[in-house]
Amino acid sequence: MTRGIALELESFRLPSAAEHIPCLICREGNIPGAETCRNCYAPMILARQALAHKTVPIMLAALGPSGVGKTVYLGMLLDMLSRQSSGLQLSARGGFSVTLQQMTMAALGHCEFPQKTPSEADRWNWVHCQLHRPKHRKPADFVLPDIAGEALFGEVDRPRSYQLIHWLLGRCDGVFVLIDGTKLQSGSIDEDFFTMKLLSHLSELRFNPKSPWRTRPVAVIFSKADQCEACFEDPRGFAQRHAPGLWRICQQRFPRHEYFAAGVAGACAVRNFENGGQQSVPLRIEPRGVVEPFAWLIDNLKI
Ligand SMILES: Nc1nc2c(ncn2[C@@H]2O[C@H](COP(=O)(O)OP(=O)(O)OP(=O)(O)O)[C@@H](O)[C@H]2O)c(=O)[nH]1
Ligand SMILES: [Mg+2]
Ligand SMILES: [Zn+2]
Incomplete structure (x- = not known):
């Protein structure tokens, strides 16, 4: 025997359908009070704010594997x-x-790194900001999510398995691609493969024929460069020597790309746990090369 269950229908919301708000990421119409988009699960507060301020924000993203x-x-x-x-x-x-910003700075202030970003999209932090630039009278709005590396590579391996990432990559106006400088220097080839996979995925995306992916700027950042001085000395040469696959794909498919090195910690120590685990702890905070990739990206967006 089948027991009856009460199912809440959304038909009572139909009268307000005319006021549907398009999601900022995938453009799907959503009811005004929706918390997340019914198609891609992006937070609808971004769309409501953009609508209220009559702006179409620039979308940026930081891409790279988990832990980069x-x-x-x-x-x-x-x-x-x-x-x-x-x-x-x-x-x-x-x-x-x-x-x-608050979560990262609180962790660093306690000589810790922030927690790994959860794979579930509803737990990601999103940033909606106004950017003020010298010589520009009007500020520019932009949106930047902090996405989880695991979810990103889930989508790269199985396209359309993460709807939000699928739409977000299509919508992005420019990206930071992070690659671990310390691992590359120690001879790991995984980092190069990860980045090649990612860039190859981006170059094949077909969303907007007027703005194909290859025309968008890509800032490649060697991360954790505080532990790898060679990245700072010559990021371009470092890419050529240690990440030949990344180097080639950037040359061939992304005319607007540049290499950078960035580091946040001045010195790190390793904390050992009783269960045999280890954790890297920042002893000093000495940001280097952090703003340069952003400034380059903004210049190359031509906004
Ligand atoms: N020395 C040094 N280590 C860093 C730096 N940035 C990150 N790390 C180390 O890398 C780890 C991962 O950093 P996250 O920023 O959490 O990495 P993520 O790319 O956000 O990873 P997911 O959230 O899993 O996608 C940190 O816990 C640190 O151990 C840096 O600038 N310098
Ligand atoms: Mg993270
Ligand atoms: Zn959406």
Whole structure:
């Protein structure tokens, strides 16, 4: 026997259908009070804010495998830009836009690195900011999510398995691609393969014929460069020597790309746990090369 169950239908919301708000990432119409998009699960507060301010924000993303340093880099970048009194400056739109910066700086302040980003998209931090630039009267709005490396590579391996990442990659105006400088220097080839996979995926995306992916700027960042001085000395030469696959694909498919090195910690120690585990702890915070990739990306967006 089948027992009856009460199912809430959304038909009562039909009268307000005319007021559907398009999701900022995938453009799907959503009811005004929706928390997340019904198609891609992006937070709808971004779309509501963009609508209220009558802006179409620029979309940027930091891409790279889990553990490459995306959260640390973005948190530090936002903190630096929000405190600058000249040059590029950021101001957050909405309290939620401060969480990534706050969480990163709180962890670093306690001599820890922030937690790994969960794979579930509803737990990612999103940032919606206004960017003030010297010589530009009008500030530019931009949106930047802190996505999980595992989810990103899930989508790269099985396209359309993560709807949000699928739409987000299509929507991005420019990206930071992070690659672990210390691992490359120690001879690991996995990093080069990961990045080649990612860039190959991006170059095959077909969303907007007016803005094919190969015309968008790609800032390649060697992360954790505080532990690998060679990255700072000559990032381009470092790419050629240690990441030949990445080098070639950038040359062939992304005319607007540049190499950078960034590091956030001045010195690190290793904490040993009783169960045999280890954790890297930052002893000093000495950001280097953090703002340069962002400034290059913004210049190359031609906004
Ligand atoms: N020395 C050094 N280590 C870093 C730096 N940035 C990150 N790390 C190390 O890399 C680890 C991972 O950094 P995250 O920023 O959490 O990496 P992620 O790319 O966000 O990883 P997912 O959230 O899993 O995608 C940290 O816990 C640190 O051990 C850096 O600038 N210098
Ligand atoms: Mg992270
Ligand atoms: Zn959506």
